[in-house]
Amino acid sequence: DAKTTQPTSMDCAEGRAANLPCNHSTISGNEYVYWYRQIHSQGPQYIIHGLKNNETNEMASLIITEDRKSSTLILPHATLRDTAVYYCIGGLGAGGTSYGKLTFGQGTILTVHP
């Protein structure tokens, strides 16, 4: 699995966009990038994933660089409820070869303030 590097913590003002970076320089061609978040010690929650194209869903956008060595998770209008630890997880194989296993790093603590 690819090693990922994230900043330890970030702040964001409520209503502004939160941009969370992740470096995954060792990711290989068929490996996806997943983002999860964990709110106040609850179980982690899936946010979004991508392979090489940018992705958007109702929660967030994922921007992956052309060389796939890094990505940015964007929460377009952060709210206080988005305060959480955000995990970038790389290296999950396509076709179910990861068998559901996830390798969590330390993540980024995002604090959204009024």
Next chain:
Amino acid sequence: NAGVTQTPKFQVLKTGQSMTLQCAQDMNHEYMSWYRQDPGMGLRLIHYSVGAGITDQGEVPNGYNVSRSTTEDFPLRLLSAAPSQTSVYFCASSYSSLTNTEAFFGQGTRLTVV
């Protein structure tokens, strides 16, 4: 739709006692896994299963046993509890897909070993 259900939510054990943490999912997922999360840390994989009757070890399997007799259930057994096993335990499930292995997590079991 219950998703992934873990019981109990809280447990206190004495050193040397044994117990089973229960995990059940109602989404017919093939893959299930157990993680532990120590304070200030990311989740670490204990054991995982790719289907009924098939289990394998993760990163930190020592002191834990698992079995998977049905698709729905994946219990985690602590054989002889130790203070080092004080942690929050999360169960997760996911289905095999060519493009998406999103994992669904339970709300966790907070275990204290005294």
